[in-house]
Amino acid sequence: METGLSGKRAIVTAGANGIGRAISETLMAAGARVHICDVDEAQIAAARATLPGLGATLADVSDVAAVDRLFDEALDAMGGLDILVNNAGIAGPVAPVDKIDPEDWRRCIAVDLDGPFLCARRAVPAIREAGGGSIVNISSTAGLFGFPNRSPYAAAKWGVIGFTKTLAMELGPNGIRVNAICPGSVSGPRIDAVIAGAAKADGITEEAMRNIWLRQVSMRTFVEAQDIANMVLFICSDAGAKISGQALSVDGHTESLSA
Numbered sequence: 001m002e003t004g005l006s007g008k009r010a011i012v013t014a015g016a017n018g019i020g021r022a023i024s025e026t027l028m029a030a031g032a033r034v035h036i037c038d039v040d041e042a043q044i045a046a047a048r049a050t051l052p053g054l055g056a057t058l059a060d061v062s063d064v065a066a067v068d069r070l071f072d073e074a075l076d077a078m079g080g081l082d083i084l085v086n087n088a089g090i091a092g093p094v095a096p097v098d099k100i101d102p103e104d105w106r107r108c109i110a111v112d113l114d115g116p117f118l119c120a121r122r123a124v125p126a127i128r129e130a131g132g133g134s135i136v137n138i139s140s141t142a143g144l145f146g147f148p149n150r151s152p153y154a155a156a157k158w159g160v161i162g163f164t165k166t167l168a169m170e171l172g173p174n175g176i177r178v179n180a181i182c183p184g185s186v187s188g189p190r191i192d193a194v195i196a197g198a199a200k201a202d203g204i205t206e207e208a209m210r211n212i213w214l215r216q217v218s219m220r221t222f223v224e225a226q227d228i229a230n231m232v233l234f235i236c237s238d239a240g241a242k243i244s245g246q247a248l249s250v251d252g253h254t255e256s257l258s259a
């Protein structure tokens with residue numbers, strides 16, 4: 001597939017590890033220049049060691065001043081911007097609503113919903129100046145269904161889809177495409193921790209909870225970070241040139257998140 005991504009300039013938030021790292025690697029392999037942010041200095045150093053040419057800023061996406069610094073540094077280093085991937089997101093508390101500390105609720109919304117807004121408001125003028133481009137917001141299957149014991153996360157991820165569809169309408173006339181990707185459970189330590197928390201909340205074993213989660217997926221599988229990176233590559237490429245305003249699931253097919 002000819003991606004047309006050679007020489008394109010991308011910012012990927014939380015790009016040092018997990019899904020963001022796979023996205024950064026994949027865009028770079030297609031010839032794009034990539035600048036990441038992350039809150040983990042050691043992971044940034046590890047990512048830069050394996051991906052020569054990767055730009056990076058230590059920045060928390062929920063912090064207005066840090067996001068400004070990220071964009072100042074990235075735009076200066078790359079000379080402009082064509083692609084923003086709003087990937088940063090935290091799982092938030094795993095508990096019924098009456099057991100959620102308001103600070104934990106606010107932190108989840110701040111990273112998962114304020115973060116994409118703070119980054120988009122800086123990215124849009126630069127992508128407009130480049131003559132158009134693409135914004136990809138990483139939502140979740142939790143942005144499509146109710147998700148018991150995960151109310152702040154579900155609220156934030158549904159919000160990301162509303163934000164996506166609205167920006168697609170605002171920015172379409174400028175040639176800026178805006179899409180959300182909804183990953184299912186991605187194999188790795190993060191999902192292991194979430195399953196452990198859900199098992200504890202329900203008083204069952206982690207293995208039993210893992211099987212319940214797998215039964216929610218028609219293909220009986222979790223997904224890989226690379227599956228999400230492949231979708232980012234496709235929608236940012238020339239092949240995705242007419243796709244905007246969509247919430248695209250990469251999840252092995254899920255119809256419900258109720259255990």
Ligand SMILES: NC(=O)c1ccc[n+]([C@@H]2O[C@H](COP(=O)([O-])OP(=O)(O)OC[C@H]3O[C@@H](n4cnc5c(N)ncnc54)[C@H](O)[C@@H]3O)[C@@H](O)[C@H]2O)c1
Binds near residue numbers: 019060061087182190
């Ligand atoms: N892992 C899954 O199963 C899954 C499923 C659906 C959606 N998602 C979404 O995909 C995205 C990436 O998830 P992941 O599993 O790769 O995450 P992760 O927990 O593996 O973290 C990836 C990186 O995010 C960084 N990070 C954390 N908070 C940050 C912040 N405030 N600002 C900047 N960087 C920060 C971490 O330091 C880490 O390097 C998130 O938006 C998440 O909600 C993940």
